[in-house]
Amino acid sequence: MSLFQVKNSGFTLIELVSVMVLLGVLAVAAIPTFTGSDDFSAYSAQDQIITGARMAQQRAMYDRAAGSCYFLNIASNNISVIRIAGASFGTIGPTEEWRNGIAVDADVVIADAQVFFDGLGNAIDACPGSGAPLAGVQTITIGAAGLAVCVNPAGYIYAC
Numbered sequence: 176m177s178l179f180q181v182k183n184s185g186f187t188l189i190e191l192v193s194v195m196v197l198l199g200v201l202a203v204a205a206i207p208t209f210t211g212s213d214d215f216s217a218y219s220a221q222d223q224i225i226t227g228a229r230m231a232q233q234r235a236m237y238d239r240a241a242g243s244c245y246f247l248n249i250a251s252n253n254i255s256v257i258r259i260a261g262a263s264f265g266t267i268g269p270t271e272e273w274r275n276g277i278a279v280d281a282d283v284v285i286a287d288a289q290v291f292f293d294g295l296g297n298a299i300d301a302c303p304g305s306g307a308p309l310a311g312v313q314t315i316t317i318g319a320a321g322l323a324v325c326v327n328p329a330g331y332i333y334a335c
Contacts, residue, residue: 216280217320221334223254223277224315224324228290228332231256234267235292244302246291249315252279259302283318290315296330 228247234256235245244259245267255266255276268274279285290313291299291306298313299306309328314335316323325335 214320216283217318217322220254220279220283220285221317221322221324223279224249224285224317225332225334227254227256227273227277228324228326230268230273231290232292232296232330232332234258235294236296239294244291246289246302249285249288251287252281252283252285253277254279254285285318286316288313288315290326292330298326298328298330 224247231245231247235243238245238258240260242259242261246257246259248255248257253276256268256273257264258267266274266276291302293299293306298309300309301307309326311328313326314323315326323335324332326332
């Protein structure tokens, strides 16, 4: 048996340095994600508007009863989907939060808007019966982040 036997019980210097470099790169990439909530709130509002518009569009296509109208309503930073049936109306949604209206953070400013849909899913300018197809793309602006949601006359809803 040799007197100078080397025991391997640790990491090499190269392994330690490479792990530290990888952690540094990941930290530089991930830190901007956690620093501010304003951008996150704006993107969250954009997603909620797209979700609400698609919900109103789908409900309008499912419920083709005469005098029935579904639309996305954005007023005072509150997003809701509304159903009008004759003289009655009410907010709808899959959860209690949607039925009460989704409140957006106060630091995100959304332009008030209404997006109406007909039974074919097309975006129109007013409730069915008097609603005509939109003349162009309807844009809903979101805060100072430069985000927006666009609705095409054919009913395509997307982040723009």
